[in-house]
Amino acid sequence: MSDCHTAPPRVSRRPATGGADARLIALAGQPNMGKSTLFNILTGLNQHVGNWPGKTIERREGDFAYKGHPYRMVDLPGTYSLTANSPEEVIAREFILRENPSLVVAIVSAANLERSLYLVSELVCLPVPLVVALNMMDVADQEGISVSAKILESALGVPVVPMTATRATGVNELMEAIEQVLAGKCPVVPCRPEVRADHRLVMEEITRQIDSHVPLPYPPEWVALKLLEGDSEIAHTMQTALPSCNWEAVQAILLQHDDALLAVASGRYEWIGQILQVAVERPKMGQISLTERLDRWAAHPIWGLLILAGILGLVFWITFKIGAPVQNWLSVEVVARLATLARLALAGTPAWLSGLVANGLLGGVGAVITFLPIMVIFFATFAFLEDVGYMARAAYVMDNLMHLMGLHGKSFLPLFLGFGCNVPSIMGTRVVDSRPGRLLTILIAPLVPCTARLAVVAFLAPAFFGSNALYVSWGLVLLSMFMLVLSGTLLSKIIFKGQRSAFIMEMPLYHLPNARTIGLLVWQRSMSFTKKAGTKILAMALVIWALSVLPGGELNTSYLAQFGKLIEPIGKLMGMDWRLTVALIASFPAKENAIAALGVLFGSSPQGGLTQMLTASYSTASALSFLVVTMLFIPCMATVAVIRQETGSWRWTLLNIVMMLTLSFIAGISVYHLAVLLRLS
Amino acid sequence: MVTRTSQIPLAELVAGEQATILSFQNMREVAGRLTSLGFTPSVRVMMMQNQGRGPLLVNVRGTHVALGRREAQKIIVQRMSE
Structure with missing residues (x-):
């Protein structure tokens, strides 16, 4: 009590x-x-x-x-x-x-x-x-x-x-x-566990060998214990600290007792057992706990997957029911108005200054701010599912599918977060416990279509495909998922050569969610998202803006357009002209920029007339190819930055960019030519 | 009930069965994680879910632990009869 x-x-x-x-x-x-x-x-x-x-x-x-x-x-x-x-x-x-x-x-x-x-x-x-x-x-x-x-x-x-x-x-x-x-008013004299009886002499022997050589601040007995447990870090430290004859002696002892870890662990549990015997009274086992009853459904190989699918569906529903309108409101009522205000306020100043503020600065900030509501919804549902203990069940039921890619269940959680935004998804790969597993998860994470890409599809699919837009959108999402499984499988076979980390995970007891814990988690994650994405998107948005107005102030003659025309031959392979190519490049700072760029290139606003112009300008084959490439193209700038940060290496980051470029080009070329063959144009 | 004393991998227990852990096979790199979650020789475990494929769910020292099938193949146990 x-x-x-x-x-x-x-x-x-x-x-x-x-x-x-x-x-x-x-x-x-x-x-x-x-x-x-x-x-x-x-x-x-x-x-x-x-x-x-x-x-x-x-x-x-x-x-x-x-x-x-x-x-x-x-x-x-x-x-x-x-x-x-x-x-x-x-x-x-x-x-x-x-x-x-x-x-x-x-x-x-x-x-x-x-x-x-x-x-x-x-x-x-x-x-x-x-x-x-x-x-x-x-x-x-x-x-x-x-x-x-x-x-x-x-x-x-x-x-x-x-x-x-x-x-x-x-x-x-x-x-x-x-x-x-x-204050020293309460003497702490801890009672310590001992190694299981059959290994105590071994432990003493090791302590003797290392005693005067243990570097500060490690206690010698503790080091001996860690050596017995096969702790690689401490073994490495002691190998450098010990004279070679002592190290060889220690190694010989450890080789003879390679089961010492079990003796040490058993000793600790014996110590715990003795304490529990006096301090705890528990009822007879046999009653079925709430967790067990819930897990008969939530961890069931079929029901569990259906429940997971239901929860995912609900998260998307909430996101698009609440998040998307708020996002739209923010971009129309707040960011667009601020841009208008800025233009008015800067009316007397040079054109480049008001352009810089209204298009470059507010464009960049706006991209981040308008995505925040969606991210908050995602973070909140995640924190909630994590806090009640459900997330471990999701990982458990997805384990089979993730095995196809040489990963295990834990990798599913960050990938799911990627539907909101790839940035927290890649930071979320920290839950994967092995480095190869984590790298592999990071490499395939950008293939999860984020809300920004889904927004581009949601805008362009109706323009290109009319009443078939819904099927095309679903097809694009399925294609991304297929590419994710395909590249995961290939990468695990080629680069990671089937290295698999063990799947060992505690399934915590279900418990009631705690509002304070969830609230703080959402707050911290949102802040960190805003800071990371904010600074990076802003910086790059300014660069792209500069490239789109220099040297003459006109997009059609800008460096960006010149570059687009230069690489147009590549775009042609996928049925894309220079404008679609430029739109693709402009999607790098933030994916939804593709729409804005097309708007500028066709000299009209996304609200008025762009859809009609696009429908008139492009064949079905080109449109399909453009959407496919948009879904699979190199991750946005913020994602690239976070991949670099989390892998700690430019090599893995570049590998990811090259992989995504290759995938999107191959898919784009195939889809275009297939569509032409099928006379969809 | 007949007492079966054979040594079998943990993965062969069916849901509801109890067993005593005997040893780990070739699991040097994950033995530390298993012991810290409560898997040690002579401890009693109960299989909570085992569908014959995919991961399984085990109760050890009052904790529910999910294990990959590969891991569960390498933990050798002895079935306990009722």
């Missing part, structure tokens, strides 16, 4: 004054333990989101004050252990060992204590004071599990504070415990 009262936390979210003397606290915990909920309660909007140095892993830290003391809290990546299975674990332990936080808060779940104490069994071995936040007391209550925080506290030897973060109860008690420990 939770004995927490429900008084609002006394934590003040004023930014801590004098950052230097703020007490540094690290928040550690496994995934799905409510870590972000607790972090959000304490720091609110006073958060800085960035990346860990040299890594594409999000680093969140925040400031708050409690009883006049300023605190700085760093949210460590959610990890199941501290062994180098992925970069997250290395980040978490290096932070604790090198940045010397005053204290680490380890968050565990009362409803799933056995597994969540595994990370604690590692944390107690590090030279830093620890406080355990025993979260999800309400869930444990519902399942009839009773955990005694007092007994747990004496068994662990560190303070344990029961809490329910989703209701913000127990937060003051947690801060109180932290104050006590930092």
Whole structure:
């Protein structure tokens, strides 16, 4: 039973004054333990989101004050252990060992204590004071599990504070415990797990070999443990730190005991088992939980796919029902009016200045702002599905299909996000745990048609195909999906040679969504989207604008048009004249620019007469080819920039551009000539 | 019920069956991830969903874990009889 009262936390979210003397606290915990909920309660909007140095892993830290003391809290990546299975674990332990936080808060779940104490069994071995936040007391209550925080506290030897973060109860008690420990009023003498009995001598032997050579700040015993666990990072460090004879001795021991990892892990679970025996009372197993009942449908190979399809359909429906009208309103009522106002205000100035502001600047800003409503809807539905625990089920049911491409279920989530916009999709590939898998997902992600491309199709398909527009649009989406599976399959066979990462994923318990968590997530993702896309789209929009007015101020004679005419022979292969070619190039800063460019090239606004002019000017074959190429053409500028950022390499970025160019050209040429053969022209 | 003591891959359990983990085969690179999620020798697991193909769902130490079929082929278990 939770004995927490429900008084609002006394934590003040004023930014801590004098950052230097703020007490540094690290928040550690496994995934799905409510870590972000607790972090959000304490720091609110006073958060800085960035990346860990040299890594594409999000680093969140925040400031708050409690009883006049300023605190700085760093949210460590959610990890199941501290062994180098992925970069997250290395980040978490290096932070604790090198940045010397005053204290680490380890968050565990009362409803799933056995597994969540595994990370604690590692944390107690590090030279830093620890406080355990025993979260999800309400869930444990519902399942009839009773955990005694007092007994747990004496068994662990560190303070344990029961809490329910989703209701913000127990937060003051947690801060109180932290104050006590930092004031030295509460001695922390952790009880530590031991290696399973049959490996203790081995462990002592390794410790002897490495003892005086372990580089700071690592504790020698801990290093010995990590070596036994087969930790590649620590093995590498020690290989350079140890004299070669010692290293060879250590290697010989490790080779003889290649099952040592299991002995270490078993030792930790034995330690946990002993603690649970005294601290937890659980009912007889056998009752079927809500999660199990829901998963009979949501994780079913057929029903699960239908449910997923239904959810995706709903997301699209909401996006186009709410997002598209808002987007339209913003672009007509806000951006277009601002442009008119700017022209009026700059009436007396040189033409190039008002052009720069009205077309270049506002055009670029407008592209970002008008896409924000759609992105917010996508981010919100994603955050909601993530928070209730559904996303793991989507990954699970999509695993089979993703295997075709040498990927597994987790890659599906970022790809889906790509229907909104490819930029967050590529950032979202961070959930894929292996580097080859992640690179492959990034390479095929731009083939997911984003809302901007769908907007171009939605505008042009009716102009070209009249009543058949809907079928053509569906055909284009299906073609993109087919290309995605095809290139994924080929890339995994050719470049990644069937390297497959293991599919091991926790299916968290379903739980009620928390508005604060979702709200903050949407806020942060939208801000980061606006910043990234904003700066890059703006810069490039200005460049394209300049190319479209220089040297004479007329698009028809501009550098852009000259370039379009220069490469027209290539366009001709796909049945496109220089204007369609220029429209394609203009879609690089932002895909929907293709429409605006055609408008300028035909000297008419998209609202009036453009459709009729297009219908009159192009054959069905050319139109079809142009739409196909638009769907598959090189990703927009913001996407290219984010691919560079997330892969950390121009080579992968260029490979993606070349791949998309090749795909779109081949598809464009084939579609055009096929259509001509079938006399569609 | 007849007690079957044969060692089989985890992937061969049908939904509802329980088993004890014996060992991992050739899984050096993912053994660390498995142990941190609760898979260790002598722990009891329960198969929650196994359709014969595709991924499967296992309950280990109260956590529901999705495993690829390849991974589940390499975890050797012993069936537990009722």
